[in-house]
Amino acid sequence: MRIYVCEYSGHPFQVQLSRELARRGNRVVHAYFSDFQTPKGSLQLGPGDPPTLEITPLSLGKPFSKYGLVKRRFQEIRVGRLIAQRIGEFEPDIVIGCNLPIDALDAVVTLCDRQRRPFVFWQQDIYSKAIGDLLGERLGMAGRLIGRYYQMLERKAAARSSAIVVIADDFRHTLEAEFGVDGRRIHTVENWAPLDEISPRPKSNDWSRRHGLDDCDVVLYTGTIGLKHDPALILEVAKSIALRPHTRMVVTSEGRHADWLAQQAAELPGAPLLVLPFQDFKSYSDVLGSADVLIAILESDAGTFSVPSKVLSYLCSGRSIVLSAPPANLASRTIQRANAGYAVPVGDVAGFVGAINTLLDDPDRRTAFGANGRTYAERSFDIGKIADRFDAIIGSVRADQRRDARHGRVDLPALSPR
The missing domain is CATH 3.40.50.2000 (Glycogen Phosphorylase B;)
Structure with missing residues (x-):
């Protein structure tokens, strides 16, 4: 199976999952936004990595405006379009998106929806709530209206997703009651850290x-x-x-x-x-x-x-x-x-x-x-068991596609060769 993982931040445990999925024979591209200022994980291919794994940095070629809200928004839109372009070129069987800003998320989900590629929304936070709270505090009513716009985009992304992976059951009420998501499409997988890469060390090192x-x-x-x-x-x-x-x-x-x-x-x-x-x-x-x-x-x-x-x-x-x-x-x-x-x-x-x-x-x-x-x-934090959960989620998405195809609700793309 061809899997495209777009994990905006380049954090350690998400790329560990991509490595494990690739070890299981899947063709995996792990893409991250290299211009974003945050601690990164192990994003270089090593001698022990499977040949079916590709790790791809994405860059706009200029400094990222982390604190300039307007400029940042336009840059995040550009990042989303860049990710969507790369997805179209790779032609994956499934896309997993994590830590994507909402404007970038919207571009990716729109592309997947248009090309009928299943999208798994790996949701780390309710970002529209954070945006509404922040801008409401800074801009008053105008900020709250902007927050509602982003809530609409995030709700639309959730509705278009084939499955949603949340990091805690606490998300379920918001997704079901406020976003209208069918609870059967919500899967809980708590975050973890890569045990094989972070180990106890002596104080004197x-x-x-x-x-x-x-x-x-x-x-x-x-x-x-x-x-x-x-x-x-x-x-x-x-x-x-x-x-x-x-x-x-x-x-x-x-x-x-x-x-x-x-x-x-x-x-x-x-x-x-x-x-x-x-x-x-x-x-x-x-x-x-x-x-x-x-x-x-x-x-x-x-x-x-x-x-x-x-x-x-x-x-x-x-x-x-x-x-x-x-x-x-x-x-x-x-x-x-x-x-x-x-x-x-x-x-x-x-x-x-x-x-x-x-x-x-x-x-x-x-x-x-x-x-x-x-x-x-x-x-x-057993990565084998965690990858089993993601394998099961991917399998359920494919099963839903086949069922919908039998009922004439969707055209099922042929599974790409590994």
Whole structure:
């Protein structure tokens, strides 16, 4: 089978799925938008990769306007058209779309609908809700109207999708009640992290020694600091640990909020805060291994839907975790389920800082939480079982096509040779 996976961000676990699907004899193209500023996964073909896998970076040939809303929208439309063009050239039997901005998603789904190619909507968030909330806050009624437009586009994409894969059952009510999606087309597959690529490392490793972090306590934040994250909370942590000897707050990130933290770091006495750019994925296990406590944050309006993939990577690393997030959020529930650290409600700054200091003072508890997290990851992140779920979803889509063809509702394309 020919499968086209368009995963906008280039994150680690989605490309792991593409590798596994290709190992099963499918011809897989994994496409990602290389201009988007975010941590990337293992996106280079290696000697162990199957010959049926192709990993394709897509670029507009110019810097991506992450913070300019109007320019960003037009760039995302162009990305969607570029993906649609590549889909048309590859002629896949099925398309899987993940992390696509809504304007890009609309272009891809429209192409698939026109060419009668089944599209699997791998939905990581209800993006139209996030857009409506953000623009409503910034622009008032005009922003809310724009949000309704994007809700219409996202609802249309869901209606045109052959199947929808959601990362939590929490999505089901919105999709069924507000988007009108038949629940039989909704499949839940929780996100994961690539166990074979993120493993526990000793604290003293090449990366930690290079940055002078092998002989001090480290509180670490890795990854994007976006609209759903409060960088001021990271700064509060840095101020708190400045009172501790031989302790540093380390951030590996890029963008506007990371730049702000770097400016603040220069003004803190004792240099407790170190801000570094995104690190190469090949070093990611060592980066996480340098930490004594890993932290993640979500704002209150993240609700139940947004799940930072960094939390799942943290579980693989065998390090303790402290998360600031809404209690109903899946990331909070996952940390509690794994008994891998503390999930602190949003707004409880003292509780968040206190949980970090509690773990810094208790190495045995840190070790126990870290071991629990790794055990949870080993039990839950089996790529073979996860790929089995996607195989079943793809099979159900093909079965639906055959049934519709028998009833004259759709022309079933011939299955392409592998």
